[in-house]
Amino acid sequence: MPDESSFSGVALVTGAAGTGIGAAVALAFAEAGCQRIAITDVNEELLDQTKSKIKSTASNLEVLAVAGDISSSDFAETFVNKVVSSFGRIDYAVNCAGIMGNNQISTETTLDDFDKINNVNYRGCWLSSRAELNAMTKQDPLPNHDSRRPPQRGSIVNIASQLGIVGRPACSAYSASKAAVMAMTRGDAIDYSEHHIRVNCICPGIIDTPMTTSTEERKQLLKPAIDIAPMRRMGLPQEVADCALFLCSSKASFVQGAALVVDGGYVIN
Ligand SMILES: NC(=O)c1ccc[n+]([C@@H]2O[C@H](COP(=O)([O-])OP(=O)(O)OC[C@H]3O[C@@H](n4cnc5c(N)ncnc54)[C@H](O)[C@@H]3O)[C@@H](O)[C@H]2O)c1
DSSP states (O other): OOOGGGTOSEEEEESOSTTSHHHHHHHHHHHTTOOEEEEEESOHHHHHHHHHHHHTTOTTOEEEEEEOOTTSTTHHHHHHHHHHHHHSOOOEEEEOOOOOOOOOOGGGOOHHHHHHHHIIIIIIHHHHHHHHHHHHHTSOOBOOSSTTSOOBSEEEEEEOOGGGTSOOTTOHHHHHHHHHHHHHHHHHHHHHGGGTEEEEEEEEOSBOSHHHHSSHHHHHHHHHHHHHSTTOSOBOHHHHHHHHHHHHSGGGTTOOSOEEEESTTGGGO
16 A cells, blocks of 8 residues: 555645755655655746656656745745645645855844845745645545554655754854744644644755855855864755655654754764
């Protein structure tokens, strides 16, 4: 019988355009056999590219791509409603949409920068997960791959950051936006356990994506941070995606409210 470990349900990924973590997560779902995948991003053109890449992995795969701004008050709800009306349910939601910080200390940070960072990274993640939870609570659970474990009604993975755990110079607004995602994850994990919904987050270290490598200036800025981590390299978006799929699967059935650090050892050093 199809079950949660084979991704027989419906996947939703935010921030899925381009070559970043969200696109890697969406592709990983397709490669793992998930046949109904919904993706969103503010960048419509690059979102369509992700859609084409996903569709090229299997002929019978359905992809719903809807562009929009996750920080706007009603987009997440509209998108989630479209996913439910197209695919009937949402089983795995991975909230990846995010922006980098302004690389300024607090006294140099404008209110506009502060609001922008928090509106996308925290508010956008909250709006997304709130809409996903609302849909998940209304659906029947899928059977677990192991009949001794409870069925799962849904699993959400929020993408936070290693900087939600530790500090770095000139990063307080971004760090705080990611610490908020971690705290929200724990709170939702407590509140939705009774619904058989799991909510976890991932705290990536420095990952090779457009956010970190699109300009030479960004690469130079991050070099010292890469050298702090014992593994002394950037992670691949696929290495984060694999962890997200594990947390979504019923193999992670007793993992609740966790912050899985995927950082080459940065926070232990
Ligand atoms: N790359 C890293 O080193 C790193 C480290 C820790 C955490 N993260 C987090 O991982 C997530 C993915 O980042 P990434 O590295 O893949 O970067 P990325 O820039 O490649 O991907 C982020 C995506 O989010 C989208 N996005 C931005 N604002 C949006 C909005 N308002 N509405 C909808 N979509 C929006 C972007 O268009 C982009 O496609 C982010 O939350 C980021 O904070 C990244």
